[in-house]
Amino acid sequence: xxxxxxxxxxxxxxxxxxxxxxxxxxxxxxxxxxxxxxxxxxxxxxxxxxxxxxxxxxxxxxxxxxxxxxxxxxxxxxxxxxxxxxxxxxxxxxxxxxxxxxxxxxxxxxxxxxxxxxxxxxxxxxxxxxxxxxxxxxxxxxxxxxxxxxxxxxxxxxxxxxxxxxxxxxxxxxxxxxxxxxxxxxxxxxxxxxxxxxxxxxxxxxxxxxxxxxxxxxxxxxxxxxxxxxxxxxxxxxxxxxxxxxxxxxxxxxxxxxxxxxxxxxxxxxxxxxxxxxxxxxxxxxxxxxxxxxxxxxxxxxxxxxxxxxxxxxxxxxxxxxxxxxxxxxxxxxxxxxxxxxxxxxxxxxxxxxxxxxxxxxxxxxxxxxxxxxxxxxxxxxxxxxxxxxx
Amino acid sequence: xxxxxxxxxxxxxxxxxxxxxxxxxxxxxxxxxxxxxxxxxxxxxxxxxxxxxxxxxxxxxxxxxxxxxxxxxxxxxxxxxxxxxxxxxxxxxxxxxxxxxxxxxxxxxxxxxxxxxxxxxxxxxxxxxxxxxxxxxxxxxxxxxxxxxxxxxxxxxxxxxxxxxxxxxxxxxxxxxxxxxxxxxxxxxxxxxxxxxxxxxxxxxxxxxxxxxxxxxxxxxxxxxxxxxxxxxxxxxxxxxxxxxxxxxxxx
Ligand SMILES: CC(C)(COP(=O)(O)OP(=O)(O)OC[C@H]1O[C@@H](n2cnc3c(N)ncnc32)[C@H](O)[C@@H]1OP(=O)(O)O)[C@@H](O)C(=O)NCCC(=O)NCCS
Numbered sequence: 001x002x003x004x005x006x007x008x009x010x011x012x013x014x015x016x017x018x019x020x021x022x023x024x025x026x027x028x029x030x031x032x033x034x035x036x037x038x039x040x041x042x043x044x045x046x047x048x049x050x051x052x053x054x055x056x057x058x059x060x061x062x063x064x065x066x067x068x069x070x071x072x073x074x075x076x077x078x079x080x081x082x083x084x085x086x087x088x089x090x091x092x093x094x095x096x097x098x099x100x101x102x103x104x105x106x107x108x109x110x111x112x113x114x115x116x117x118x119x120x121x122x123x124x125x126x127x128x129x130x131x132x133x134x135x136x137x138x139x140x141x142x143x144x145x146x147x148x149x150x151x152x153x154x155x156x157x158x159x160x161x162x163x164x165x166x167x168x169x170x171x172x173x174x175x176x177x178x179x180x181x182x183x184x185x186x187x188x189x190x191x192x193x194x195x196x197x198x199x200x201x202x203x204x205x206x207x208x209x210x211x212x213x214x215x216x217x218x219x220x221x222x223x224x225x226x227x228x229x230x231x232x233x234x235x236x237x238x239x240x241x242x243x244x245x246x247x248x249x250x251x252x253x254x255x256x257x258x259x260x261x262x263x264x265x266x267x268x269x270x271x272x273x274x275x276x277x278x279x280x281x282x283x284x285x286x287x288x289x290x291x292x293x294x295x296x297x298x299x300x301x302x303x304x305x306x307x308x309x310x311x312x313x314x315x316x317x318x319x320x321x322x323x324x325x326x327x328x329x330x331x332x333x334x335x336x337x338x339x340x341x342x343x344x345x346x347x348x349x350x351x352x353x354x355x356x357x358x359x360x361x362x363x364x365x366x367x368x369x370x371x372x373x374x375x376x377x378x379x380x381x382x383x384x385x386x387x388x389x390x391x
Numbered sequence: 392x393x394x395x396x397x398x399x400x401x402x403x404x405x406x407x408x409x410x411x412x413x414x415x416x417x418x419x420x421x422x423x424x425x426x427x428x429x430x431x432x433x434x435x436x437x438x439x440x441x442x443x444x445x446x447x448x449x450x451x452x453x454x455x456x457x458x459x460x461x462x463x464x465x466x467x468x469x470x471x472x473x474x475x476x477x478x479x480x481x482x483x484x485x486x487x488x489x490x491x492x493x494x495x496x497x498x499x500x501x502x503x504x505x506x507x508x509x510x511x512x513x514x515x516x517x518x519x520x521x522x523x524x525x526x527x528x529x530x531x532x533x534x535x536x537x538x539x540x541x542x543x544x545x546x547x548x549x550x551x552x553x554x555x556x557x558x559x560x561x562x563x564x565x566x567x568x569x570x571x572x573x574x575x576x577x578x579x580x581x582x583x584x585x586x587x588x589x590x591x592x593x594x595x596x597x598x599x600x601x602x603x604x605x606x607x608x609x610x611x612x613x614x615x616x617x618x619x620x621x622x623x624x625x626x627x628x629x630x631x632x633x634x635x636x637x638x639x640x641x642x643x
Binding site for chain 1: 415417419420421448449508509511515541543544582583584586606
C-alpha cells in the first residue's frame with residue numbers, strides 16, 4: 001500500500017449559499033486544486049447526502065468535473081449519510097494507496113437551505129430505519145434526545161455540560177471566518193438568566209436549541225496524492241496514516257446498549273491501529289458534534305477519556321483550546337455548521353489547517369497529529385481518520 | 392376659497408396607550424431594551440433600514456422596503472394609528488417591529504425586522520409587539536402574515552396561530568392568520584419574557600441615541616463570485632480562473 005498525502009485543501013463559507021450545489025463543490029475544489037498547485041486530476045469523488053431529493057440534481061461528480069474542466073478524470077458521487085465526507089476521503093485514499101491513481105480530488109457538499117427547515121429535518125430523518133423509526137416520525141433531534149436522556153441517567157451528564165459544549169464550540173467559531181455561526185453565546189444567556197428558557201428552548205427535551213448544529217450550506221475539498229507527487233508539489237507533508245470505518249445496527253433500539261457507540265469505538269480503534277498511534281498521541285481532534293452530547297460521548301468512545309468521564313474532562317477545560325486534547329477548535333459542527341455531505345471533508349480541512357500551523361487565533365500550538373470522527377446515521381456508520389505532519 | 396388639503400390628507404391618530412419599556416438578557420448575555428419609538432426618532436431608524444433593502448435573502452429586501460415605506464409614511468403623517476417598537480443593545484438597533492390598531496378590538500401586525508442574527512431578537516421583538524396589542528391596547532386579536540419561512544416558523548408555528556383566511560391582510564392582500572388572547576395566554580410562559588422597570592442606566596442609553604447595528608445582515612457574501620454560474624451555465628468564469636491559474640489568459 002502506498003502512502004497518501006493531503007496536498008491541497010479548500011472550503012466555502014458555511015452559511016446559506018444561493019448557488020447551484022455543484023458550483024459550491026466546484027468552488028471548494030478549485031481552492032483545493034489551487035492550494036495544491038495541480039490542474040489535472042485522475043479521479044474525483046464528490047460526497048453528498050441529499051442532492052436528488054433536496055436540490056433536484058443527480059450525477060454530481062460529473063457536474064463538478066465539467067465545471068472545473070477536469071475531463072477526462074474519472075468521477076463518482078458518494079452517498080453515505082452524514083458520513084459521506086469521510087467515506088469519500090476513504091475512497092480517495094484507497095485509490096491512491098492502491099497505486100491506481102496519483103491525484104484524487106475529494107469534495108464534500110450539501111445545500112440544505114434550499115428547502116425550509118421542516119423539509120431539511122425530514123430529509124435528514126430519511127437516514128433512519130424506514131419501518132422501525134422513520135414512519136413513527138423520529139427525527140435526528142428526537143433520536144439524540146432519547147440517547148442524551150439515557151446518558152444523563154447513567155453517567156451524570158447534565159444540561160449544564162451540554163450547554164458548556166455549545167458555548168465552547170459556538171464561541172470557537174468566532175475564530176474561524178468560514179464558520180456559519182458568528183455570534184457569541186454565554187452560559188448566563190442560554191442557561192442561567194430568567195430569559196434562558198426562551199432564548200434557548202427545548203427542541204427535543206433534554207436537548208435545547210443551542211445543543212444542535214445549525215442547518216447550513218457549504219462545501220469543502222481535499223487533494224490527495226501519492227508520496228512522489230506530494231514531494232513534487234512541495235506542500236507541507238501531511239499524511240493520512242489511519243483509516244477506520246465501522247457500522248452498527250440501523251435501528252437504534254436493536255442495540256444491546258444504545259449508549260454504547262460501538263461503531264465509533266471500532267472505527268477509532270482501527271484508525272489508531274493502522275497508524276500505529278494511540279489516542280493520547282493526538283494533538284487536535286474534530287469530533288462530530290451534530291448535538292452537543294455527541295462530542296462528550298465520542299471523546300470517550302474514541303479513547304481520549306474513560307467511558308462516562310468525557311463531561312468531567314470538559315468541565316476541567318481539557319477539550320478547549322489550550323487543554324490536553326483540544327476538540328473542535330474551529331467550531332465543530334455546532335459552530336462551523338453541518339452541511340451533511342461536506343462535514344467529513346471539512347473536518348479534514350480543519351485538521352490539515354492545524355497541522356500546517358495555519359489556524360491563527362485557533363491554532364493548537366505545535367500540532368503534528370490530528371484525528372477526525374465523522375458520525376453517520378445515528379452511529380451506524382462511522383469513519384475515523386488520523387493525520388500526521390511528517391516534515 | 393382656500394382649502395387646507397393637508398387637513399384632509401393627514402389621518403387623525405386615535406390615542407393609544409404607550410408601551411411600557413422592558414429589558415431582558417439575550418443568549419449572548421447582553422441586555423436588550425424594548426421600547427416605543429417616537430415619531431421624531433423615525434429618521435434614525437430609516438437610516439438603518441435602508442441598507443437592508445439590498446439584502447436579497449430571507450426576504451430582508453421585501454420586508455425592509457415595506458418597513459421603510461411604513462415608517463416614512465408614519466413620519467410624514469400618511470399612516471393611520473401606527474406604532475413602532477425598537478429593540479436596542481447598548482443603544483445599538485437590534486430589531487424593529489411595527490403594527491397598527493384597526494379598531495379598539497383588532498390589531499394589525501405589520502413587520503418584524505431583526506438586525507442582529509442568531510439571538511432570537513426578532514422573536515423577542517415580535518412577542519413584545521403582541522404584548523402591546525393584547526395587554527396594553529386590549530385587542531382581542533391581531534392579524535398576522537409572514538413573508539419568510541423563518542417568520543412562518545416563528546409566528547404561525549411557535550404561537551400556533553389560527554387561520555383567518557377569509558380576511559385579506561393589509562400586507563399584500565394575502566390570507567391572514569390570527570393571534571387571539573387565548574393563544575397569547577398559552578404562549579406567555581414560554582415565549583414572552585422581559586423585566587420591568589428597566590434600570591435607569593439601560594433606558595437612558597437606549598433613549599440617548601439609536602446607534603447603527605454593529606453586525607447587520609449583509610447581501611450574501613460572495614466567496615463564490617467566480618461560480619455565479621446560476622446565470623452562466625457554461626461555467627465560463629470558472630474556466631477563466633483555471634486558465635489564469637495555468638498562466639493563460641482567458642481571451643488568448
Ligand atoms: C424573521 C426574523 C424576524 C426572525 O428573527 P430572529 O427571531 O431574531 O431569528 P434568529 O436570527 O435568531 O434566527 C436565525 C439564526 O439563528 C441562528 N441559528 C440557527 N440554528 C442555530 C443553532 N442550532 N445554534 C445557534 N444558532 C442557530 C443562525 O444564525 C440563523 O441565522 P441564519 O439563517 O443567517 O443562518 C428575522 O429572520 C428577520 O428579520 N428576517 C427578515 C425579515 C423577515 O422575514 N421578517 C418577518 C417577516 S414575516
